Amino acid sequence: MPSFFRLRSALLLTATCYLLTAVVDSVEQATTCDSHHLNVHHLNCEQGVISVQQALYGRSSSQVCSEGRPPQQLANTQCARPDTVDDLKKRCNGKKTCVTNTDAFRNPDPCVGTFKYLQTNFTCVPAITVVACESSLAYLFCDEGLEISVLGADYGRRDRTTCTFRRPPGQIQNDDCRRPTEIVSTRCNGKNNCTIRASNRVFGDPCAGTYKYLEVAYVCQYPECHPPSHYEPVVTCFAESTARGKGEGKGVLLATCLLFTAVDSAKQVTTCDTKHWQVHRLSCDHGVLKVQQALFGRSSSLVCAKGKPQQALANTKCARKNTKEDLEASCNGKKSCEVSVADFRTPDPCVGTSKYLQTNFTCVSAMTVVACEGSVAHLYCESGRFISITSASYGRSDQTTCVLKRDSYSIKNVDCLHRATNYVAKSCNRKHSCSIAASNDVFGDPCHGTYKYLAISYWCELK
Incomplete structure (x- = not known):
């Protein structure tokens, strides 16, 4: 390749990456005043995953979190706890949601007598996310010519809905069991594909008796791009999945580095047997x-x-x-x-x-209706549109839906699911509105003694 073309390609690639990061990476800020021991600092990305840019525990302004405070507690605006940004990156980078407590940052106290706050600037960057339940394998894979760059990885449990398949309640109760890990980035960065087991033998056991999972966020990038350092993702030259580089000029033109619709519109999950x-x-x-x-x-x-x-x-x-x-x-x-x-x-x-x-x-827009046992599900479309059922089930698959005033025994069985798509579709498809009772009389009883619910997803299509 002539040196002129190589330089032009590099400039085009850099310019494209810069434009995309400038458009998408709008910086968000979260501030939590440290007023008591239960202050929750919450970062969230509706699309993409968290990339912490800056973080401060201390005080850099006399105006922030100042209400009701005497002047002497606001005077020191040069107060900053060391390593706050590094700690936030380890806790939050690569996650869609991150919740922490200001209590975790109080020791050592960076400025005794000053009223402090935790403030984080972060962006939401596109990523591929993989979840592997304990004892399963996480499989990371990029198209030919691209390589893995891990943004963040966590082993443990932080909710009661992920990896609950056929698990007893006692194994999923602890949802504050998290261990950020660099093992995945160490093993997988720079490779085209990588397999790693979600197990205590690999990551240690952050909470004995809890059924855990490994959560990984990564991007596929061109080898020419500089990979981000551990827990410090830099949006530079991530690859759009269709940019295969067929032909030098075409490869450069397709290397638009970021195409965010690809992340949410088309996904692939692979589980090795x-x-x-x-x-x-x-x-x-x-x-x-x-x-x-x-x-x-x-x-x-x-x-x-x-x-x-x-x-x-x-x-x-x-x-x-x-x-x-x-x-x-x-x-x-x-x-x-x-x-x-x-x-x-x-x-x-x-x-x-x-x-x-x-x-x-793919993830498509749809309306969802849940009717607890003994209630009625009402489906409705606006004038000129009709119902089209995508799925329906009757039973129970979690311990969070339809649990109000229910004893633990009646919601214990989460492996109780009767497929009801065909019945609901026959009853409701191509109608303007439709009502179906969530009852054993209609669907039979898939699990005696369990309090059940009817879950329906549907679209409203044009006639």
Whole structure:
């Protein structure tokens, strides 16, 4: 390649990255006054993940958090606790939501007698997120010619909804069990693909008795771009998934580095089948799931290949029948969906081949209705539109929906789900409005003694 073209390519790539980061990376600020021990500092990204830019615990202004305070507590505006920004980066980078307490920053006190506050400037950057339930494998993968750059990783549990598939309540109660880790970035940065097990043996056990999961946020970037340092993501030259670089000029023109719709509109989750307890998890931050393609088998010799003999990778035309249909029935119309890989092993589509479950899905806008047992679900579309059911289920799959004044026994069974899509679709499709009772008389009783609910997702389509 002539030196002139190489320079022009570099300038174009840099200019494109700069323009995109300037447009998308608007800086957000969160400020929490340190008035008592229960002050919660909350950072959140509706799209993308958190990238902490600056953080202060102390005081740099006499005006911030000053109400009701005597002047002597506001006078020192050169007060800053060391390492605050580093601590916030480790806690929050790569997450969609981060909650911490000002109590964690009080020792050592940077300025005794001064009233302090915690203030964080952060941006929301695009990323691919992977969640692997404990004992499962997290599989990170980039298109050919791109490499992984990890933005953040966390092992533990921070909610009661992720990785709860067939788990007893006692194993998911502790939702304040988190351990930021650099192990994933150390093992995976700079590689085209990477597999890492979510286990105590790899990360240690931050909370014994709790069923944990590994959460990773990463980007795929061109090798020419400088990867971000640990927990300090810099939006420079992240790659849009269709920029394959076919032809030098075309590769440069397609290297627009950031295309944010690709992150939320088309997703892929891959779970290697290692014969251990493997959970395949799909989720949407916005909208609901719509499965596009699904494979249990093998279509590539590179995916989930680590540690496998060549003969176990040779058959790349291995596919279990009805995998897409089964995932559509389990997941379509839901905001999140967890299935066991073991449910797809029989019949074995290719004995002797190392297999994986891979799902391509989109997150689409839909209306959701939940009716607790004994209530009625009402579906309605505006004039000129009609109902189109995407999914419906009757039973219970969590311990957070329809729990008001219910005893623990009646909501304990979260593995109780009756697929009701066909019945609801026959009753409601192409109607302007529709009402269905959430009751055992209509759907049968999938789990006696459990308080159930009817969950429906639907679109309003033009006639």
